[in-house]
Amino acid sequence: MEIRPITHVLFDMDGLILNTEDLYTVAFQNVVSQYGKEYTFELKLKLMGSQSHETAEIVVSNLDLPITPEEFMKQTEKQFELLFPDTKLMPGVKRLIEHLHKNNVPIGLATSSSLKSYELKVNKHHKELFSLFPYKTMGSSDPEVKRGKPHPDIFLVAASRFPDKPKPEQCLVFEDAPNGVKAARAAGMQVVLVPDPRVDKSLTTEATLVLKSLEDFKPEVFGLPPFDK
Structure with a gap:
């Protein structure tokens, strides 16, 4: 692709x-x-x-x-x-979010969780990292998000919250689920999938790129600043 x-x-x-x-x-x-x-x-x-x-x-x-x-x-x-309250970060994600933030790449959160659920997951251990997202969309409690994934609603709403209103083709989505990939593609966006290893490969074909871990992601592949050596 x-x-x-x-x-x-x-x-x-x-x-x-x-x-x-x-x-x-x-x-x-x-x-x-x-x-x-x-x-x-x-x-x-x-x-x-x-x-x-x-x-x-x-x-x-x-x-x-x-x-x-x-x-x-x-x-x-x-x-x-x-x-x-005792959630843990997935491999490679902290490095990537901090790298994009440091290099002034606009980033947003697009989660199907409600605000209450988000706070339960984040507030005890991860507030500092999530504070790097200036724009957060919580699908289950956001009145603008009418339908969950695989519908495109959450990604279109999340992208609309960037002040410069990027076109869908300017946005890259990071996902872990086939339904999320379908939602991103329906929104007209590219998507990197980091699936559970139990997910059948036939369910990953719509992704732009499939990785085993975010530790394997190379930002320069999508025209973003590379990680420091």
């Missing part, structure tokens, strides 16, 4: 910056275990990038749980309060 120079960068958060996808799995399994169900990786792939209410509807429907999506959300929120 052709790689073109870009000027602006948007980051997903869960599973890309923070290890929260692992924590979501633990939280959801803790809830569905009460009803004798298993939260599989196949189901997880269906809902990665969805807004909170969409996620709840998908899980309750697919697992035929005897509760409402609202009840599922209440139960998982209790799990999140226990698990999310």
Whole structure:
């Protein structure tokens, strides 16, 4: 796939910056275990990038749980309060965000999380790093983001918050999920995918570039300033 120079960068958060996808799995399994169900990786792939209410509807429907999506959300929120304060950074992400910030590359956060969920994940250990994002879009609590991924809404809204209003083709998205890749491509943006190793390669073909880790990313490939030697 052709790689073109870009000027602006948007980051997903869960599973890309923070290890929260692992924590979501633990939280959801803790809830569905009460009803004798298993939260599989196949189901997880269906809902990665969805807004909170969409996620709840998908899980309750697919697992035929005897509760409402609202009840599922209440139960998982209790799990999140226990698990999310101790999130960890994914490999290579701190170096990349700090490098782009230092070189005045405009960066924004485009997460499907709500503001409450974001604060749970970030406030204890990662406020300093996330303060480098001047523009943050929280899909599950932002009224402008009508639909979750794989729809393009979150990336179009996030890009519109840069003061110079870049065109979609000027933006590069970093993602960890196939639904996020579909959303970025639908928005007309290039996208670097850093997938869970369990993701089938057939689900990664729409990405502009696929990496095992952000430690492998070379900014100059997209016309950005290279890392210091």
